Amino acid sequence: MLRRLLAIAGKEVRQLKRDRLTFGMIIGVPLLQILLFGYAIDLDVRNVNAAVADHANTSLSRQVVAAAEASQIVTVTRSAAGPEALEALLDAGEIDAGIYIPHDFERRLIDADRPAGQLLINGSDPTVEGIVRRLSSMPLPGQQQPSKLFEARTYYNPEGRSPVNIVPALIGVILHLTMVLFTAIAIVRERERGNLELLITTPVKSAELMLGKIIPYVLIGLIQVSLILWVSQALFQVPIRGNIIDLYLASVVFILAALALGLLVSTLAKTQFQATQLTIFTFLPSILLSGFMFPFEGMPRIAQWIGEIIPLTHFVRLSRGILVRGADLGELHTEVWPLLAFFGVFLVLATLRFNKRLD
C-alpha cells in the first residue's frame, strides 16, 4: 500500500516538474511575497508630498518648514499662495499635506492657547494622516518639548473611517482579480476543450478573437462596479463626492488594462489551473504595491517605480480622487494615460503571442 502511495506521489511530483510554469509558481509566489512584504514594504511613511503657504516669511517660519522637512515626514514640492491654493492642490491629488503659516505666526506662537499655523492633511489614507498629524506638535527649532505649532485639519475623511479609504481601492482590487481571471480562463478553456483548433481554421482574425473576448467582460466589470458602489453606500456610507460618470469612465479604462493583462496570461498558460495561478501571481504585486494596502509614500523608490507600472496603482488614485476628494477626471488625467498605455502595450503583446497557428 505504501508502495502504491509513493508511486502516486512520485508520479505527481514528476508531472509537476514537467509543468514548468506551475513549478515556477511554487517557487515564485512565496519568493515574491517575502520580497514584497519584507523588503519593499516599509510601513514608515516618509516624504509625503507637501506644499507650503508661508505668509510670515521670517527666518523662524523658514526654520519651522526646514525642521518639518528634516523630520522626513514631508517633502516640500510646491509653494502655494494661501490656504485656498493648498486646498486646490489637495483636491487635485498633487499633495497630501499643506502647511499654512499666517503672517502673524510669531505673535501667535507666544500665545500658548492657540495653534500658530495650520496643517492641512489628506485623510483619505488613515496611515498617511496619522503620520503627518505628528507634525502638528513638532518641537520648535532649538527646543525639546512639544509645541502647539499647528492646528491639524483633516480633509475628505475627518472621522478616519477605514471604509472610506478601502472601498474606492477595493473596486480596483476586485476588478483586477475578476477581469484578469475571467479573460485568461475564457481563452485557455477554449484551447483545453479543443474549440481553438477549430477556430483557427476559420477566417477569424487574432484581433477579432481577442476583442470579442474582451467586450463582454467590460460590461461585467461595470456591473461589478455598480454592485460595489451600491453595497458600500448602503452599508458603509462611503461618499461619492465626485461625478459618478467620471468613476465609470475611469473603471472602463482600468478594466481594459486588466483584460489586456488577462489576455496575455491566457497566451502563456496552457491549462485553466495555470491561468488561475498566473493571475494570482499578477495579483499579489498589484495589491501590495498599488497603495491599496500600504501607503505609496511608505515604499522605497524601486517599489514605487514598479508600482507606477501597475494599473491598480493608477486606478486607486483615480477612484480615491473621484469618490473621496471629489476630483474630476480632467484633474486626474495623469493617471489615465498610463492605464491606456498599459492596455495598448499588453493587447499588442497578447495578439502577437497568440499565433493563429499551432506551432
Added chain:
Amino acid sequence: MNDAIAIDAKGLTKRFGSLTAVDDVKLQIPEAAIYGFLGPNGSGKSTTIRMLCGLLTPSAGEVEVLGFRVPGQAEEVKLHIGYMTQKFSLYEDLTVEENLRFLAAVYDLPRSDLKQRIDRALEQYWLTEQRKQFAGTMSGGQKQRLALAGATLHRPRLLILDEPTSAVDPQSRRDFWDILFELVEQGTTVLVSTHYMDEAERCHNLAILDRGRLVAEGRPRDLVRDIAAGVVEIETDSPKQARERLEATEGVHSVAQLGTRLHALTDKTIADPAELIRQALKDADIDSEVENVVANLEDVFVAATRLNDQEGSRADAA
C-alpha cells in the same frame, strides 16, 4: 472526377526539434474526389493535414491549396476550406442551432438566407430534432454529424477530415460516408485521414504514410494489384507452429493470423510464394493447405510499411 488539382505539395517537411514528423512528402490531390491518408498513429497524417491548411508552418517544401500559396495566403485559403477536427471542437455548452449560427457569423455568411441554410443543414444531417439540444449531451454519431454540418455550412471547396469516425458506431460511419460521396458529387474535394481499412477502401485515392514518409500512393484497386509482395493464405490445424516456422523462413516478411487461417506476405522476388511456404511447412512436418491469393488493402499497408522499415534499416547500416 476531373483532372484539376486541389492540393499540390512538393518536398513537404516538418521537423519538431530532432524529430522529423513529415519527411519530403510530394502530393497531388485531384479535385472533386476523396483522398485518404492511411497510416498508423504518429505516421505524420495530422501534421501533414495541419500544414496543408496553414495551421503549421512547414520546415521545408512548397504547398499550393486551391491555387493559394500556404502558409503565405493561409487566411484566404481558410475561406474555402472546412475542417473537422479529430476531437469534437464545437461548443458543448451551446445548442446545435447556436453552434451553427456562431459558425455562420464567423464565416460572414449572408444573413438573408441564413435561416434556410441552417434548416437545410439540420435536415441534411438529420439534426432537426436536436436543434435545441446542447451539443455536449448528444451521442458520438450526432456530434460528428453536427461537426460535419458546421464544417460544410459555408460550402467549402475543400473539406478536411482528421480521423472523423473514431468515435462512432459502424452504422453512423456508413451514413457519414454516404454524405461524403454526396458532397463529392457536388464538386467538393475531400481529404480524410484514417486508420480503418474499410474507410481507406472507399477513397478514390489513397496515400500511405509511415513515420513521416509517403510509402505508397494510388487508387486502392491499383495499390492492391501492384502490391510489391506475394500474398499467400494458409489453412492449418497447428497455426501457432506454422506461424513460428514461417516467421523464421527466408523470404517471408510477415505472417498474420485470421482465425484458423494464416496470411503471409513474401518477398516480391519470389516467383511462386505458395510453393516456398508449402515447402517450408512440409520440412517442419506441418499439415497445411496453401494457395496464392489476391491482396487486400491491409496487405498493401503492411507491405508498404515493412518495406519502408527494411529500406530504413538498410540506410542506417550504410
